[in-house]
Amino acid sequence: MSSSFKDALKSGKFVITSEVAPPKGTNLEKMAHHVELLKDKVDAMNVTDHQSSVMRFPSLGGALLVKEMGGEPILQMTCRDRNRMALEADLLFASSRGINNVLCLTGDSIVLGDHKEAKSVFDVDSSQLLATIRLMEKGKDMGGNNLDGAVSFCAGAIVTPEANPIEPQLIKFEKKIEAGAEFIQTQAVYDLDNFKRFMEYARGFPAKILAGVILLTSAPMARFMNKNVAGVSVPQSLIDEMASAPKGGALAKGIEIAGRMIKQIWEEKMCDGVHIMAIGKEELVPEIIEMSGIFPALKTQD
Template identity: 60%
Template sequence: MSFKSALESGKFTVTAEVGPPKGTDIKKILHEAGMLKGKVDALNVTDNQSAVMRINSMSFCKLLLDMGQEPILQMTCRDRNRIGLQSDLLGASILGIKNVLCMTGDHPNAGDHKEAKPVYDIESVQLLQVVDGLNNGRDLMGNDLQGATDYYQGAVVTPEANPIEPQMMKFEKKVKAGAKFFQTQAIYDIDKFKVFMSDARKFPVKILAGLVLLKSAGMANFMNKFVPGITVPQELIDELKAAGKEKALDKGIDIMARHIRQLKDENICDGVHIMAIGAEDKVPAIMERAGLL
């Protein structure tokens, strides 16, 4: 079943994420992707995440397709203008890529080419409009296409953004611009997430809760301090600490599995997006403990 059909059928849908490496040696990522085959409904392929230059998303999406896996092409507006973005969207479409996640993209300041000229010719909301246009056979300028695309397009939202009001207004703009599904920034507080969902449920879109695997108490503290829009509650940090250094990762897997169970059992959202960040090999264990395999 395709990612789109899975979500639309009401199945609790699972996506995970892989980040192509910097350089042409792809043994590791192929192995990780292979481990997830038949387990997740789709795999996001990041687009130069954190503005660090790597293999582009489209090429690795094509390799996934060849392996019989369903990719979600992540597309940011940082590195390409409206001509480049549309051209790549047409190109990805003829390769058979069906899903695209539209994002603005981290600023080059975060990455390893800080002197780069940031593009941002258009941004996430407008990129969603572009995809909608291409799906309907016309480009951004209204020119007719010789053959339309058929994308299932999604976007991101930060449920714990502070302040939340402008974030929710942007969420609504993304829905209007044609987003069909959302993968959220990492959430750790399910009660807070329920509040977000009670708002989000008013719109005809599918929501996958973003979950980042906690590998240690130190990592949780780091995210609280430095990653905007992510808050790891103190109870979880205490749990990781109590587990001790060697068992912290295992505890992190437990915590995520527990969250997935709750999200699914209480029918809080439509699925989860698992971000293991360097521990992709742990995704099957997470899914097993969550009762998804």
């Protein structure tokens, strides 16, 4: 397997990943535009899988597009919509087409999305999906049968460092690593002192950790996340900072904050990299990276 993302993780350099979202429909132009903008600026880009349980173009097709355009895709796979047979089949397909990175997720609830009456699956969970990947790498499927041609993946998962209570999340985190997660992308972290404490714990495990950075677009958006997004906690000081932005300048302030956080994470070597989520505003990711000021330094690391 050649996974430039895996190589990047192994190299010890500060890794940057981001996201692209497949469209609601067959018009791939916007996504392709984002891929074009990002492919040389990030080490890999996640292709989201019916994010927030909203039906879209499949992550597998999106990952293929990234690949075809010369980018490095991370295929997001949730356990919500496919049983073990469908997940295994998609892993075979992904592997056959050179999609070599997978992020294993449980998946949001169906009832939070736009097909509220659909049947949810959850035949396996995220840690079992990771274990399945490792099993399939040994040439076996979950039915105990031999595969004619095995798979090979750089597999990862997520963790929510700000979850309350945190202990059950940490047990799950450890199980994901035991099951085979090589890298972990975190839910958004805003309080970097809290994140440092999490990293003191997480460093003890053999997985690369990429800190989640979600672009704040306005003070109300930050308050909305605090109220509605599990495990995301934007400190009041950042909300105040967003609110202090001049009229029409909130987005620029958000980019500044995201860039500043990335810079701090990088300079203080808090973890192995960052995962930038600019939900719906992916075209701003290059600017965020630019703002962090680390890009020239990273380039010389290559």
